Amino acid sequence: MEYTLPVLDDQLKVIIAEYPTPFHLYDERGIRDRARLLQRTMNEAGVPRFQNYFAVKALPNPEILKLLVQEGMGADCSSLAELAIAEMCGLSGEQIMFSSNDTALDEFRYASSLGAIINFDDLSMVQPYINSFGAPEVGCCRFNPGDIEFGGVNVDIIGNPREAKYGMPLDDMIAAYxxxxxxxxxxxxxxxxxxSNELDWRNHEEIADALFGAATAIAHEVGINFEFINLxxxxxxxxxxxxxxxxxRGFAIALKKLYDAHDLERIGxxxxxxxxxxxxxxxxxxxxTTVANIKRTHKVYVGLDASMSDLMRPALYGAYHHMSVLGKQHDTDLEEVDVTGSLCENNDKFAIDRMLPHLEVGDVLVIHTTGAHGHAMGFQYNGKLRHAELLFDPGGGVRMIRRAETLEDYFATLTQKGNYHVPTN
Ligand SMILES: Cc1ncc(COP(=O)(O)O)c(C=O)c1O
Known part of the structure; x- marks a missing residue:
């Protein structure tokens, strides 16, 4: 796998001159291409009326959702804010899937008012929902088979189904329907x-097999048909x-075969x-990001102007993100370093024992593959503010689609405010 930038080094320097680092940069063409590839591949394999509902939590910015709506996607939402983003993008009704857990009534109310598909996470939620908002137009429930065991990266993030807090076993599903x-x-x-982040399509196939089987069992037991199956x-x-x-392609072909093998025409x-x-x-x-500080003590620590509040995945999951250094992409003389942020948490590290070119303060370091569950997971611990998001459009222009937070944002929710003065030079 090779990691490249959507812009040339000189273009990036021009962008940085206008928008100081750190910032998240998204490539519109890359996002659209991926959306089209998914749709086309599923269509070509004959997967019946395939549609992706973009998981808004991955990149909750209306400018991004808008372009995915143009590509034919719906929205998968799990909170008030994500529902609001879907509404901002003109989505309503069954183009919104509301998959929450431990759900507050005001979230159900909003989802219901938009006509979203309500995806019940637990049997205990069905009757209270009906009592409060009436019967939903479409009834959907989240399945957890409990007894499938996986190996690999997904276990770190989502756990084995039996340990996962989401969804319900088959008996509860039947009762819910x-x-x-x-x-x-x-x-x-x-x-x-x-x-989650599963690269082996056979594991996805295994899930589809379990879900198709569950759908068939429920359809027969309850006497219903299904309009959609959401994997x-x-x-x-x-x-x-x-x-x-x-x-x-392998996955899409397997999915179609599985669909036919389960004879899903019989359940609608x-x-x-x-x-x-x-x-x-x-x-x-x-x-x-820009290298802000280099410290040589027991190890070499390369401090960035970003911190884990910009990208939490390495600290949260020990996740690897590839890095490249502007102008030094082809250097072969490397040094082992820890790449750190400035939070008072020792796990505020983007990389540990990583071989990188010899770095200097001021070098621009790009962290790759940060377009999902990146900025979205940001937080304000230590008073660290979330940084800007920029969109690089296919015409070569760049625009800011979310500004960086300021101290005013940080203090906006205080009920008592005092005076402060931050010198700027
Ligand atoms: C219910 C639900 N759907 C979809 C997603 C999207 O997952 P991914 O971004 O890994 O495709 C998530 C992620 O947490 C989720 O919880």
């Missing part, structure tokens, strides 16, 4: 989301140079839906 049917619901879908997100991307691209010929976030935007995002 019975309640929905008794409440007058006539249209149904089914959902699961059990994999969740979780298609992986190669974060490491040694990893390979996901074999999308459901359309196949996914809600990938990472696969759509991760590769097209770059965290552009």
């Amino acid at each position: 019975k309640q929905l049917k008794e409440a007058g619901v006539t249209r149904f879908g089914i959902h699961t989301m059990l994999l 969740g997100g979780g298609i992986g991307v190669p974060y490491r140079p040694t990893e390979h691209e996901f074999d999308l 010929s459901p359309r196949i839906v996914m809600e990938n976030g990472r696969y759509i935007t991760a590769d097209s995002g770059y965290l552009v």
Whole structure:
């Protein structure tokens, strides 16, 4: 796997002159190409009426969702803010999938007012929802088979199904659909989301097999048909140079075969839906930073002007993100360093024991594959503010699609404010 930038080094320097680092840069063409590849591959394999609902949590910026809506996607939302982003982008009704857990009533109210598909995470939520908002137009429940064991990276992030807090076992699913049917619901879908950043399509196939089987069992037991089967997100991307691209074609062909083998026409010929976030935007995002400090003590620590509040995945999951240094991409004389942020947390490290070219203060270091679950996971611990997001458009222009936070933003929620003065020079 090779890691490149969507812009030339000189172009990036011009961008940095206008928008000081750190910032997240997204490549519109890359995002659109990926959206088209997914749709085209599923269509070519004959996967029935495939549609991706972009997982808004991966990159919750309306400018990004707008372009994915143009590419034919719906939105997968899990909170008030994500529902609001979907509404801002003109989505409503069944183009929004609301998959939450531990859900607050105001979230259900908003989702219901938009006509979103409500995806029930637990049996205990169905009747209270019906009591508060009436029967939903479409009844959908989240399945957790409990007994599939995986190996690999996904376990670190999402856990084995039995340990995952999401979804319900088959018996509860059957009870939930019975309640929905008794409440007058006539249209149904089914959902699961059990994999995260999974590069092996056979694991995705295994999930689809389990879900198709569950859908068939439920359809027969409850006496209903399904309009859609939602396999969740979780298609992986190669974060490491040694990893390979996901074999999308292999997966699409397997999916179609599985659809036919389960004879899903007998349960209403459901359309196949996914809600990938990472696969759509991760590769097209770059965290552009500047080396702020180099410290040589027990190890060499390269301090950046960004911190884990800009990209939490390495600290949270020990995740690897590839790095390149502007103008030094082809250097062969490397040095082992830890790449750090400035938070008072020792796990604020973008890389540990990484071989990088010899760095100097002022070097521009680009962290790759940050377009999903990157800026979105930002936080303000230590008073670190979230930085700007820029979009590089296919015409070669760059525009800011979210400004950097300021101290005013940080203090905006205080009920008592005092005076302060930050010198600027
Ligand atoms: C319910 C649900 N759907 C979709 C996704 C998107 O996952 P990914 O970005 O890995 O495709 C997530 C991620 O956490 C999720 O929780």
